[in-house]
Amino acid sequence: MHNLTLTETLAALQRGDFSSRELTQALLQRIEHYNPQLNALITVTAAQALAAAEQADQQRASGNAGPLAGLPIVHKDIFCTDAVRTSAGSKMLDNFIPPYDATVVERLHKAGAISLGKANMDEFAMGSSNESSFYGAAQNPWARHCVPGGSSGGSAAAVAARLVAGATATDTGGSIRQPAALCGITGLKPSYGRISRWGMIAYASSLDQAGPMARSAEDCALLLREMAGHDPKDSTCAEREVPDYCAELSQRSDLTGIKIGVPSQYFGSGLNEQVAVAVRDALAVYESLGAKLVEIELPNSALAIPAYYVIAPAEASANLARFDGVRYGYRCDNPQDLEDLYRRSRSEGFGDEVKRRIMIGSYALSAGYYDAYYRKAQQVRQLIKQDYDAAFAQVDVIAGPTTPNPAWAIGEKSSDPVSMYLEDIYTIATNLAGLPGISLPCGFAQNMPVGLQLTGRHFDESTLLQVAHHYQRNSDWHQRGPEEFCQ
Template sequence: MNYFNQDLASLHADLVAKKVSAKELTQATLDNIKDTDTKIDAFLNLNEDAALAQAAKIDEAGISDDQPLAGIPVALKDNIVTKGLTTTAASKMLADFKPVYDATVTEKLAAAQMITVGKTNLDEFAMGGSTENSAFKPTKNAWDQTKVPGGSSGGSAAAVASGQVPVALGSDTGGSIRQPASFNGIVGIKPTYGRVSRWGLIAFGSSLDQIGPLTHGVKDNATVLSAIAGHDDHDLTSSTQAVPDFAADLNDATSVKGLRIGLPKEYLADGVSDDVKAAILAAADTYRKLGATVDEVSLPHNKYGVAAYYIIASSEASSNLQRFDGIRYGYRAKDVQNLEDVYVKSRSEGFGDEVKRRIMLGTFSLSAGFYDAYFLKAAKVRTVIMNDFKAILKDHDFIMGPVAPTPAFGLGDEIKDPITMYMNDVLTIPVNLAGLPGLSLPAGFSNGLPVGMQLIGRPFDESTLYRAGYAFEQSTDFHTQLPTLGGQN
């Protein structure tokens, strides 16, 4: 059993027609994960007994036509809390943590009768761009196991791309859904800030984090986002905006006719590889053939995004991670003499190097005497970046460009150079700073590795992004090509 050749609609049809039961599908999924994950290392733990029990209940009740996600297996990034199922954030600090409640998105998936089969690997506390910062193991790219899967949602992306699950949830603080989706040749969306509840997402940067789905196709992605989006009383930053059926209008490739698209010149500047540029320019030509207009535009302050982001995100991380103190829950150092020892040794031993680096940077940026020079200035830069996007999206339906400057890089190539690693997010970070939706989808290949395209829209206009993404997908064959695990490269 793998999910290379079936979408959610065909799986749903098979379940309704009883060609396969939910329990059989779940067992086959778990078996496939056990077989293929020895090569990929996407999962940190499986939810085997509970998943099979849930599937049996679904079979007993039966699946009707109006339950498009019932009985479908799903994987969750391991920073999304799950009641009674170990949730580690890929950190020694939470290695044995079993939450006493479910995240809102976990509850929504259960309400849709999706079956959580396991938790996927990530960079520790979602801090990283390669899933090499996990305290437990690095995950490998589905196309080439010597390459990184991207991060921090690398486990979720690799699990979908390698055919282990049809759907996984990730979180995106500065590109952590879109970049892994790009590196693994699948579809991922960072919804508008507030579109999806953050209740139960282990916080990294509270003004930046958003949960979103990763899937093989655009329509599948749209279906899942409709299920997990919506206002939540537990999260006061969640929006009361109505949630449409995002998949309802995805019927043909002509739906972008008359749309106006902006292509920022900064997205094709030095530092972006020639193959990536070529893929994006070819995609622009595809949109022109479909009847859209593509204009060159400018995001002049985009270049300041990385610097502003790492001050803002690290400052918020410094605040959010202070709760992990060795007292209430989580890892506690054993060889301690006093209270200060508990704090210092527990945090020193429980956190990895990248997490410590960001806590230090954030604490410094918020400290007396430096707040105005760093955090306040970064916040002002954020506003300028938001205004750049507003100016373009006033006259354009969406913005297109690459997700990352290069395809997936090699395992171990950049992990010891934090600045180089940070710069890989130069094209995705500004979208989080502005709180906008961003969709990543396959747009080409470079030396056998996928290249992703990013579509950036107006706030709460995910529908236009899905429409444009679906039109592109139906006009190309990139989404039909399979990774090495599928016997093709």
């Protein structure tokens, strides 16, 4: 059962090959066995999951099953879950138990999905390796001495290790696509505004976006269909019709007429040679399927990282100001006065990477520096968006590597934040422009998975998923998994 995709699992449940309770019990046993090694999940909700599975079986028997009835998933621990701890990977929220569900959680629950627990993550989604988590680093199932990527590393590791077939995640600068690439799974970051952010603990509000992680584009379409849609509780959530992404996957018999842009900037120095070969091979598959490759330019792509690391920390410094030790979350012992309460609660409750970004953001927003840093970064952001607008006047999707390197060893980049930041060099611009992006497994480099990134037009997830699905129908990289966990 654990080797089935979400789509295959749903079909098996509908046929009655096994019950949701049997499936849930089997996956919980795998979590009990493997999670102590992988550290993919922070919280396991076994009792609630089994009760929900029994309810799903009853609904299916009575003909009242939802579209995802009985499908087990996990939620990234950044989504608020009613009566279940939501930590955001931080000591600051280690004791926080929300009294409500995030909209994403609520919608998936309403569709019948079953939550097995909360996935590990970089603290407040700030990181590219999952090493900044208060609960320790998650491990990559392909090589446990390596990182799974971040910040959604726990979600990616859980899916790659077949602990679940699907998971929720968030992407602020690559936090769905980068760990998907490093763990050999499929991860989709929808357009900004496609999915409600209500109940999702904020990092950088103009960049954060929820999305699905699974083993195939087909599975991501299944989850996205239920996650997406307008939410009046989130003013940034777009009032746009949600297509039936699953039905639209098969609208094209081939890719004739599809133009795929290949930015020259993505294949320069700094890209691992084996990664480049794997991506080029994937592009050759697209040519064989009728797509036309068009060389394009994204001239300001090199400015994405410096712009992002001004804008995101600036927004984080404002969003994280609410964690002051007064209303909820961590509070220092025996504060002498209010200033001591604030100072010690925040210094003790936040980890080093979060404190670094708060300080950077506060500096960039301070008097005398706002125009020089934050305003300038927003101007660069507009230039990056204009580059994409010009590119999409010529092509339907843009393709390139998801990451410059395969997964690295845990601890290898911990003392060099800039080196870590550069691992997001191909993903960040998509967030700055608010575009949808997806990472697909396309090969191996140094015996570790490689991801192909596709970027689409605003709110055109359908084309993106179609193009991704056609590749996966003509390759088997997404079907491969770490041998230890596929047996």
